[in-house]
Structure formats: C-alpha cells, structure tokens
Amino acid sequence: MSILTLLTDFGTQDTYIGVMKGVIFGICSTVTIVDLTHDVAPQDVVAGRFHLESAYRYFPSNTVHLVVIDPGVGSDRRSIAFETAQGIFIGPDNGVMTGIHDSPIIVAVELDRPQYWRTSSPSSTFHGRDIFASVAGHLSAGVAIQALGSTIEVSSLVCFPELFTVNSEGKQQGIVQSVDRFGNLITNLRLDLNLLECWNIHLPDHILPIQKNYSESGVGQLVAIVGSHGFVEIAVNCGNAQERLGIRVGDRIAIDIKGNR
Amino acid sequence: MSILTLLTDFGTQDTYIGVMKGVIFGICSTVTIVDLTHDVAPQDVVAGRFHLESAYRYFPSNTVHLVVIDPGVGSDRRSIAFETAQGIFIGPDNGVMTGIHDSPIIVAVELDRPQYWRTSSPSSTFHGRDIFASVAGHLSAGVAIQALGSTIEVSSLVCFPELFTVNSEGKQQGIVQSVDRFGNLITNLRLDLNLLECWNIHLPDHILPIQKNYSESGVGQLVAIVGSHGFVEIAVNCGNAQERLGIRVGDRIAIDIKGNR
Amino acid sequence: MSILTLLTDFGTQDTYIGVMKGVIFGICSTVTIVDLTHDVAPQDVVAGRFHLESAYRYFPSNTVHLVVIDPGVGSDRRSIAFETAQGIFIGPDNGVMTGIHDSPIIVAVELDRPQYWRTSSPSSTFHGRDIFASVAGHLSAGVAIQALGSTIEVSSLVCFPELFTVNSEGKQQGIVQSVDRFGNLITNLRLDLNLLECWNIHLPDHILPIQKNYSESGVGQLVAIVGSHGFVEIAVNCGNAQERLGIRVGDRIAIDIKGNR
Numbered sequence: 001m002s003i004l005t006l007l008t009d010f011g012t013q014d015t016y017i018g019v020m021k022g023v024i025f026g027i028c029s030t031v032t033i034v035d036l037t038h039d040v041a042p043q044d045v046v047a048g049r050f051h052l053e054s055a056y057r058y059f060p061s062n063t064v065h066l067v068v069i070d071p072g073v074g075s076d077r078r079s080i081a082f083e084t085a086q087g088i089f090i091g092p093d094n095g096v097m098t099g100i101h102d103s104p105i106i107v108a109v110e111l112d113r114p115q116y117w118r119t120s121s122p123s124s125t126f127h128g129r130d131i132f133a134s135v136a137g138h139l140s141a142g143v144a145i146q147a148l149g150s151t152i153e154v155s156s157l158v159c160f161p162e163l164f165t166v167n168s169e170g171k172q173q174g175i176v177q178s179v180d181r182f183g184n185l186i187t188n189l190r191l192d193l194n195l196l197e198c199w200n201i202h203l204p205d206h207i208l209p210i211q212k213n214y215s216e217s218g219v220g221q222l223v224a225i226v227g228s229h230g231f232v233e234i235a236v237n238c239g240n241a242q243e244r245l246g247i248r249v250g251d252r253i254a255i256d257i258k259g260n261r
Numbered sequence: 262m263s264i265l266t267l268l269t270d271f272g273t274q275d276t277y278i279g280v281m282k283g284v285i286f287g288i289c290s291t292v293t294i295v296d297l298t299h300d301v302a303p304q305d306v307v308a309g310r311f312h313l314e315s316a317y318r319y320f321p322s323n324t325v326h327l328v329v330i331d332p333g334v335g336s337d338r339r340s341i342a343f344e345t346a347q348g349i350f351i352g353p354d355n356g357v358m359t360g361i362h363d364s365p366i367i368v369a370v371e372l373d374r375p376q377y378w379r380t381s382s383p384s385s386t387f388h389g390r391d392i393f394a395s396v397a398g399h400l401s402a403g404v405a406i407q408a409l410g411s412t413i414e415v416s417s418l419v420c421f422p423e424l425f426t427v428n429s430e431g432k433q434q435g436i437v438q439s440v441d442r443f444g445n446l447i448t449n450l451r452l453d454l455n456l457l458e459c460w461n462i463h464l465p466d467h468i469l470p471i472q473k474n475y476s477e478s479g480v481g482q483l484v485a486i487v488g489s490h491g492f493v494e495i496a497v498n499c500g501n502a503q504e505r506l507g508i509r510v511g512d513r514i515a516i517d518i519k520g521n522r
Numbered sequence: 523m524s525i526l527t528l529l530t531d532f533g534t535q536d537t538y539i540g541v542m543k544g545v546i547f548g549i550c551s552t553v554t555i556v557d558l559t560h561d562v563a564p565q566d567v568v569a570g571r572f573h574l575e576s577a578y579r580y581f582p583s584n585t586v587h588l589v590v591i592d593p594g595v596g597s598d599r600r601s602i603a604f605e606t607a608q609g610i611f612i613g614p615d616n617g618v619m620t621g622i623h624d625s626p627i628i629v630a631v632e633l634d635r636p637q638y639w640r641t642s643s644p645s646s647t648f649h650g651r652d653i654f655a656s657v658a659g660h661l662s663a664g665v666a667i668q669a670l671g672s673t674i675e676v677s678s679l680v681c682f683p684e685l686f687t688v689n690s691e692g693k694q695q696g697i698v699q700s701v702d703r704f705g706n707l708i709t710n711l712r713l714d715l716n717l718l719e720c721w722n723i724h725l726p727d728h729i730l731p732i733q734k735n736y737s738e739s740g741v742g743q744l745v746a747i748v749g750s751h752g753f754v755e756i757a758v759n760c761g762n763a764q765e766r767l768g769i770r771v772g773d774r775i776a777i778d779i780k781g782n783r
Contacts, residue, residue: 001551005540011442012273012534015316018266018297022319025293029262029321032547036540042443043499055537058544058651060551071499074474124474126489129319181533182564213596213646228648235647238565238593272703273534276577279527279558283581286554290523290582303704304760332760335735385735387750390580 002028002140003059007036007052008068008128009043016126020068020133023118027137034059043071045096047249049160050177050186053100054229056087066136067091074124079131080157082108083145090136092127098159108157109149111135116148171256174232176249183240187253189232201234202254203245208234210255263401264293264320268313269329269389270301277387281329281394284379288398295320304332306357308510310421311438311447314361315490317348327397328352335385340392341418343369344406351397353388359420369418370410372396377409432517435493437510444501448514450493462495463515464506469495471516524662525554525581529574530590530650531562538648542590542655545640549659556581565593567618569771571682572699572708575622576751578609588658589613596646601653602679604630605667612658614649620681630679631671633657638670693724693778696754698771705762709775711754723756724776725767730756732777 004024010016017038024031036055040048048069056065070077070092078093085103090111111131114120116138122130135148174189191199191210201208201224208224210232217223219238222245227233232255234241242248265285271277278299285292297316301309309330317326331338331353339354346364351372372392375381377399383391396409435450452460452471462469462485469485471493478484480499483506488494493516495502503509526546532538539560546553558577562570570591578587592599592614600615607625612633633653636642638660644652657670696711713721713732723730723746730746732754739745741760744767749755754777756763764770 001547003544003547003551005544007537009442012296013298013300014439014441015268015297015312016441018295019316019319021295022264022266022316022321022324025262025264025295026319026321029264029293032551034540034543034547035534036537037535039535051537055541055544058541058548060544060548063544123489125486129489178536180536180538181531225647228645228651270703273557274559274561275700275702276529276558276573277702279556280577280580282556283525283527283577283585286523286525286556287580287582290525290554384750386747390750 001030001032003032003034003063004136004140005034005036005055005059005063005065006038006068007040007048007055007065008038009040009048010038010068010128012038016128019129023129023133024137024140027134028141031137031140040069043069045069045071045094046160047178048096049098049100050188052089052097056089056100059087061086063087064136064139065089065097066132067096068128068132069096070094070127073127077158078152079111079127079135080108080152081111081135081139081145081148082106082154082157088139088145090132090139093158095158095160098157105154105157107145108152108154109145110152111149113147113149116143171254174253174255176247176251176253177231179242179249183236183242183244184227185234185241185245185247185253186227186229187232187234189253189255190230191226191232191255199255201232202256203234203247262291262293263289264295264324265397265401266295266297266316266320266324266326267299267329268297268301268309268316268326269299270303270305270309271299271329271389273299277389280390284390284394285398285401288395289402292398292401301330304330306330306332306355307421308439309357310359310361311449313350313358317350317361320348322347324348325397325400326350326358327393328357329389329393330357331355331388334388338419339413340372340388340396341369341413342372342396342400342406342409343367343415343418349400349406351393351400354419356419356421359418366415366418368406369413369415370406371413372410374408374410377404432515435514435516437508437512437514438492440503440510444497444503444505445488446495446502446506446508446514447488447490448493448495450514450516451491452487452493452516460516462493463517464495464508523552523554524550525556525585526658526662527556527558527577527581527585527587528560528590529558529562529570529577529587530560531564531566531570532560532590532650534560538650541651545651545655546659546662549656550663553659553662562591565591567591567593567616568682569700570618571620571622572710574611574619578611578622581609583608585609586658586661587611587619588654589618590650590654591618592616592649595649599680600674601633601649601657602630602674603633603657603661603667603670604628604676604679610661610667612654612661615680617680617682620679627676627679629667630674630676631667632674634671635669638665693776696775696777698769698773698775699753701764701771705758705764705766706749707756707763707767707769707775708749708751709754709756711775711777712752713748713754713777721777723754724778725756725769 081090118134178186342351379395603612640656
C-alpha cells in the first residue's frame with residue numbers, strides 16, 4: 001500500500017479535489033490518499049511551504065507528496081518532481097516544495113513527458129488534474145521518477161531564501177508564518193529545546209519567557225512555547241493569541257537571550 | 262477495488278457524512294469513497310447538478326456516484342438509481358442527476374425494496390443514511406442495479422430544462438451557474454475551442470474577447486477563457502472576478518460573434 | 523479491513539489531521555480512516571460528545587473511535603481507551619466519550635506505555651499526534667487494548683451528568699445541544715416515537731406539536747420532529763430555524779404532555 005498526500009489551495013467547496021482523486025484512482029486504484037489541507041489561502045506559496053514542512057516528516061519515507069499551489073499555472077514555470085530519503089515531491093517549480101528538507105535531493109526531473117499526463121493538451125488552468133494528478137498516479141503505480149521527465153539540476157530549482165535570521169546583536173528576528181485554528185501564532189524560529197529557559201520573546205507590549213508547556217501558565221495567560229511544529233509559537237492558554245495581540249501573518253517577532261542588552 | 266463518490270449539501274461541521282460512510286463500510290468494507298464536495302448550498306439542486314457534471318467524467322466508468330441534495334426528503338418524490346456507460350448514479354428523482362450525461366441511460370430503477378435499506382422504517386429526514394448509503398453499499402458490494410428496485414421509464418425521470426440558449430439574433434444567452442473559491446464566474450456556455458477567437462463576452466460595462474489562457478493577459482486583468490470544466494468562465498488573473506464585477510450565481514451572461522450587430 | 527474514525531476540534535485549515543493520519547498509516551497501512559468531523563468548536567467537549575453519540579452506532583462494532591477534543595492537553599488529565607460491545611474509544615479522560623453508550627464498558631486502560639507512543643517525549647500540545655494517533659494505529663494493527671496501558675476502574679472515568687431532565691410538574695426540560703448546517707436546533711430530549719402526538723414543545727413565543735415528518739407542514743413553517751439523531755429537533759421546512767428563532771446552543775427547551783396545566 002502506498003500513500004499519496006495532497007496539499008492545495010483549491011478549497012473544498014468545489015469538486016477540484018474530487019476530480020484529481022478520480023484521475024489518480026483511475027491510474028492506481030490501490031493508493032491511499034491523505035488530504036493535508038486544501039484551505040491554503042489562494043496562491044499563497046509561503047503558507048503552502050509551511051504546511052508541507054509541518055507535515056511531510058510524519059509520513060512513511062516512500063510517500064508521494066503532491067503540492068498544487070500554483071499561481072503561475074499556464075505560464076512557462078516548470079512542473080517538477082524530486083526525490084529525497086523522506087519521500088517524493090511533485091508540484092510546480094515555484095519554491096513551494098524547496099528548502100524544507102532534512103535530507104538532500106537525490107534526483108529532480110521536469111515533467112515533460114505527455115504520455116504520463118491525462119491528456120497531451122492539458123487545460124491551461126488545471127494542471128493539478130491534467131498533469132500532476134496523472135503523474136502522481138503513475139508514480140504510485142510504480143513508475144520510476146526518472147521515467148517521468150528529463151533530469152534537471154537540483155541547483156536550478158526555484159528556492160526561497162531562509163526566513164530565519166540572526167542579527168548582529170545576538171538577537172534572532174523571525175516572522176509569524178502561520179496562524180492556526182486556535183489563534184496560535186506560529187513563528188519561523190527554531191530553538192534548541194535544552195536552552196529554552198535562556199530566551200525571551202519580544203512583543204510590542206510584552207516580553208515573554210519561553211516555557212516548556214501550557215500548564216506552567218494559568219487559563220487565559222499569554223505563553224510562548226516551542227509548539228508541535230518545532231517552531232516557537234505564541235499562544236493563550238485556552239484562548240486565542242491572534243485576537244488578543246492583533247498580530248498577523250508576516251509580522252516580525254524578535255527573541256533574545258535573557259539579560260542581553 | 263470499486264469507487265464510490267459522495268456529493269451532498271450536508272456540510273462537514275456535523276457527522277452526517279461520517280455516518281453515511283459508516284453505513285457504507287458496514288456493507289462493503291473494501292470500497293474506496295471519494296468526497297466530491299459537501300458544501301453545496303443547502304437544497305441547491307442546480308448547483309449540485311453543476312458539481313456532478315463537472316466531476317463524474319474523470320472517474321472510472323464503473324464508479325458509483327451518490328448524490329444527496331434532497332429538499333423533498335420525506336415527501337413522495339422517488340428515490341432512484343440509473344446506469345450509463347459512465348457509471349451508476351443514485352439519489353433523489355429531483356433533476357440533480359439528469360440531463361448531464363454524454364451517454365444514454367441504460368436502465369433506471371426506483372429504490373423500493375426495503376431489504377436493501379438500513380431499516381424498513383427510514384428516518385423521514387435522513388434518507389442519505391437509511392436508504393441511499395445502504396443501497397450504495399450493496400451496489401459497491403456487487404448487487405445488480407436491477408435487484409435494487411422496480412424498473413422505471415427513463416422518460417419519467419425529473420429532468421431540468423437545458424439552460425444554454427441561442428437567441429434569435431445569433432447571440433447566446435447563459436447564466437453564471439457557479440462561482441469557485443478563486444472568484445471565477447463559471448457560466449453554462451460551452452463553445453467550440455477552435456472558434457474561440459470569434460466570440461465576445463458581453464458584461465454590463467465590458468466586452469471581453471475569449472482568450473486561450475490566462476498568460477495572454479497581465480496580472481489583475483479581466484479575462485474570459487474556456488475553463489477546466491469546459492464552460493466559458495470569467496476570471497481575473499491572480500485576482501477575484503466576483504469581487505471585481507459584483508456578478509452572482511444566476512446572473513445572465515451574453516456572448517456573440519465578433520462584429521455581429 | 524478495520525475502520526478508525528476521527529473526531530476532533532482541529533479544523534481542516536491546518537495539517538494536524540493529515541499528520542495524525544501519517545502517523546496512523548505508518549503503523550497500520552491497511553486501516554480505513556473516516557473523518558466524523560473536525561469542526562467541533564475549539565475545546566467544546568459537550569459538542570464533541572454529542573457528535574460522537576450521533577455517529578458511533580452506525581459503524582461496525584469492531585471500529586476504533588479516536589476523539590481528540592482536549593483542552594487539558596499537557597496537564598495531568600489521563601489519556602484513556604475503553605472497549606464496549608460497540609467499539610473501542612480512545613481519547614482524553616475529560617467526559618467527551620462517556621455516558622453515551624448503550625452497552626457497558628468491558629475494560630478501560632490508561633495509556634501509560636510509551637512503547638506504543640510515537641515518541642517517549644511527546645509534544646506537550648499535540649498528544650493527538652504523539653500518543654493518540656500512535657496508539658490508535660497499534661490498536662488497528664491488532665494490539666490488544668489491555669497491552670496499551672494499566673487497567674483502570676470504569677467508575678473512575680470522568681463522566682458528564684445526564685442533561686435530559688424531568689421536572690416535578692411532569693414537564694421535561696432540555697437544552698439545545700447542537701445546531702446543524704441547516705439551522706435545525708437539536709435538543710437533548712429523547713421521546714418514545716409511539717407517543718409523539720401527546721407532546722408539545724414550548725418555545726418563548728410558540729407552542730409546537732411534535733410531528734412525524736416535515737411533509738405534514740408547509741414550506742417555511744416551524745416544525746418539531748424527532749430527527750435522525752433520535753432527539754427532538756426544531757426545524758423550518760426548507761428554512762433555517764436558528765435564524766428564525768434566535769435560539770442558541772445551551773438555551774433551554776421545555777416539552778410537556780398536551781393539555782397538561
């Protein structure tokens with residue numbers, strides 16, 4: 001049994017996702033499909049990268065991850081697939097799948113072989129159906145990644161700059177990269193769990209120490225912890241930090257060592 | 262492995278869909294269930310028909326499609342199933358499944374045999390669980406459609422009039438039949454792809470030529486194309502046409518041959 | 523083929539559910555996972571209990587039901603699993619799974635054996651991934667419930683009081699425990715279906731008889747029926763009772779025998 005995950009910005013109010021599954025099951029009837037989420041904001045490649053990064057490592061290492069957040073569909077952006085020790089990734093070459101991997105890319109291909117597409121005249125607006133779903137189905141059915149297209153240089157892939165930064169004063173500057181359903185503000189700051197007690201989070205009106213877990217604070221209190229994604233996040237115990245603080249995705253967050261300056 | 266699709270207006274905030282799947286898997290544990298969408302507006306049979314029409318042709322031809330958009334549940338409207346070369350369709354006889362098929366109906370039955378229901382005293386409000394899910398499970402498990410009920414005349418099925426019209430001036434009048442998550446306005450107008458350049462879309466304040474794809478226009482520009490559903494749709498490149506134009510489902514759209522009148 | 527249901531308050535806009543499925547399939551690749559709903563209001567244990575109660579009885583009796591509505595995650599509340607003749611239930615010991623079963627609990631355990639967790643150092647905020655999904659995967663793969671932890675007394679489980687009440691005047695007092703997508707107000711009042719015609723619902727400005735089905739009333743009319751969940755619910759035929767009446771979850775509803783007082 002092989003697993004195929006889907007991550008898109010298509011929402012669930014239309015049949016786009018259902019149609020992609022129809023194409024996949026028509027090629028490989030035994031694959032198990034898992035929806036990561038389809039509620040990424042339309043065309044938000046940065047949020048898509050965060051969601052993929054949050055999820056892929058919890059799947060078996062032979063999983064195929066299909067990502068369709070594709071503002072450039074129909075343009076000359078490449079369609080690609082690449083393989084690491086942690087899975088195979090398929091999607092547009094726009095940065096949504098790059099810079100997130102603990103292990104190096106073994107092989108990358110451009111999906112330029114129409115015999116693996118649903119049709120040699122794909123819709124200009126729905127490569128998710130006509131190219132990506134079809135190719136993902138063939139991969140799940142056992143076709144080798146090298147068969148799906150021409151090998152391309154790993155260094156040629158579109159890659160976002162790393163957002164996590166350390167500035168000259170010993171502080172670290174990050175941003176809020178996602179807000180989850182509970183209003184938790186998830187930064188792009190990673191910290192060594194053994195050194196948590198050394199750091200403070202600087203908010204406009206607060207300085208928060210980083211705690212080990214929620215239960216060190218009372219109900220309704222602001223708390224900074226290293227969340228389940230491995231990033232520093234700002235939460236309100238049994239409450240909503242976004243509503244409390246008015247902080248949004250993209251806002252900058254600083255942390256520094258306690259007592260520094 | 263057989264596939265069963267679900268299309269309803271039940272939403273996903275309640276357990277109605279989960280319950281239907283419990284009934285289905287209790288009868289046929291090996292079927293693969295695919296959600297088309299459950300976010301059809303409550304009781305909107307026209308939108309349901311659009312979504313079914315958009316999706317069914319991308320599934321294997323032995324797929325069972327279960328549609329439960331059923332404002333008449335508990336009344337004397339019939340519960341039906343019918344078979345075409347492109348699949349088996351189950352749902353209420355209210356037009357939601359009719360008039361959309363490229364191939365003719367081979368056989369139609371009324372679901373009047375309680376031995377295939379979950380209970381001979383079905384809930385008056387949830388035939389989706391007590392009749393349709395159960396019958397769909399038996400179909401998926403290999404029961405022949407003819408066993409599920411009395412054969413009925415295909416001509417007796419409730420059928421919507423075709424919405425696409427050609428008027429006396431050589432124009433074609435259609436409506437916006439759906440707005441997707443991206444704000445694209447999907448009409449019910451189909452056009453020959455080889456004659457695209459001959460047609461204009463008439464909006465209240467715009468005349469738009471029909472283009473081959475988005476990339477012929479700049480970011481933020483209005484564009485009319487034949488979308489992935491095969492219908493003319495009005496979009497804004499990387500934007501939201503519904504917000505731009507204020508056009509809603511049901512609004513009329515006219516197209517005509519360039520230079521006409 | 524075994525079935526595993528998921529019921530959470532995680533929503534579907536993040537990858538939390540996808541991640542849990544990754545963990546489960548990594549342990550048991552052949553299980554069939556069914557989403558009940560993930561749109562329970564954050565931390566709403568009462569609504570979660572209603573949804574579980576509405577759904578579990580429609581699944582095969584060997585189904586595993588995993589419930590993660592867990593405001594106390596990271597505190598000292600217990601993680602538990604228990605078995606009845608109608609399935610195995612896994613989740614936090616906070617009342618979300620108790621008091622709803624037609625058949626008694628056969629065995630209950632505390633999930634205190636880290637060898638069945640994803641990691642012996644679980645995230646303090648995401649036991650759904652690190653403990654519950656992993657244990658559910660092992661259960662689905664055939665591990666006996668007794669192996670997963672120390673046996674605990676059934677009487678020690680956190681249990682909500684029964685909300686349904688009969689007052690001294692022969693009336694019954696209940697509450698609206700859920701509002702579904704259609705605006706139907708679902709109470710926690712159960713009635714003998716053979717005695718429906720004896721009862722009236724008392725609303726602030728209305729007295730409604732309880733009817734057998736919608737079709738006894740006209741479109742747009744208020745109606746009280748015993749809904750598909752088995753509870754008395756208040757609906758508007760082809761309309762929205764919540765919008766009409768302004769009644770919310772938690773509001774009290776009284777019924778009495780016709781002619782009483």
